Amino acid sequence: MVAYSGGVDSTFLLAVVSGILGDNAVAVTTQSEIHPVKELEEARAHAKTLGVKHIVIHTDELDDENFMANPPERCYHCKRGLFIRLTELASRYKLDCIADGTNYDDLSDLRPGMRAAAQFGIRSPLQEAGLSKQEIRVLSREMNVPAWDRPAQSCLATRFPFGTTITREQLARVDRAEQFISSFGVKQVRVRVHGDLARIEVSRDDMPVVLDDEIAARIADTLTSLGYTYVTLDVQGYRMGSMNEPVKRGV
Numbered sequence: 001m002v003a004y005s006g007g008v009d010s011t012f013l014l015a016v017v018s019g020i021l022g023d024n025a026v027a028v029t030t031q032s033e034i035h036p037v038k039e040l041e042e043a044r045a046h047a048k049t050l051g052v053k054h055i056v057i058h059t060d061e062l063d064d065e066n067f068m069a070n071p072p073e074r075c076y077h078c079k080r081g082l083f084i085r086l087t088e089l090a091s092r093y094k095l096d097c098i099a100d101g102t103n104y105d106d107l108s109d110l111r112p113g114m115r116a117a118a119q120f121g122i123r124s125p126l127q128e129a130g131l132s133k134q135e136i137r138v139l140s141r142e143m144n145v146p147a148w149d150r151p152a153q154s155c156l157a158t159r160f161p162f163g164t165t166i167t168r169e170q171l172a173r174v175d176r177a178e179q180f181i182s183s184f185g186v187k188q189v190r191v192r193v194h195g196d197l198a199r200i201e202v203s204r205d206d207m208p209v210v211l212d213d214e215i216a217a218r219i220a221d222t223l224t225s226l227g228y229t230y231v232t233l234d235v236q237g238y239r240m241g242s243m244n245e246p247v248k249r250g251v
Helices: 008-024 039-050 074-094 104-108 113-119 131-141 168-182 204-213 214-223 244-247
Strands: 026-031 053-058 189-194 197-202 230-233
Touching: 008 039, 026 039, 026 074, 039 053, 039 168, 039 189, 053 074, 053 197, 053 214, 074 113, 113 189, 168 189, 197 204, 204 214, 204 230
Parallel strands: 026 053, 197 230
Antiparallel strands: 189 197
16 A cells, blocks of 8 residues: 555655556545645546556544644654554555655655654655655656656645644635645745745745746735735745754754
8 A cells, every 4th residue: 555645756656566566556645634635636647547546535634633733743643643544444455565655855854754654664665765856756757657747745734833723724725825826837836824924935946937026916915815914935945844944953
């Protein structure tokens, strides 16, 4: 069983696993409010292209007070709940291994979810093989695996500073904000929320797009209409796990 998000890493893993195991491989994707709506659509499409049995389960992380409180170990509580569900499913389908798409680069970031994976015996073949994100992209392109050039994705809860209570309204608002900015052809975007301030992260290549006078005005108008008082562009650009930086610095 592959815990399948539809992203670059898990799609590559699923392609390899299904190529070896055929019909004995199963992909499982979770649908919930912490994931952008478009991710499920892409996961369905990629699993269909690969010809893999695909199961979608519904989870509600906001039923867990430990998750809603948004502590630095938030990801642990999320993954623990997910792995409980996946373990039950694996038993039902008589599958003796659950694997996820964690890669070697993830070791350099704050990843409490890996502790939950260890507790439930979840395997991370890409990390075990020492494969970086860039290497996975290259291999995926060579093998014609879908999603090889897909921008990195993460759950919407990563848009909020630790200690900020996560609500359904906040998640829906940030998802709408990111979808609107993406509509201008911006490939990689995060809207990090600091109270009533929306801090936009995009790649340096996409900065000229969002700084265009007309587009910048439309982004500002839309995000303020969603309830943000201030809309800013982070000049450092997009970077993985920027909300983890204070924890890494011990702040």
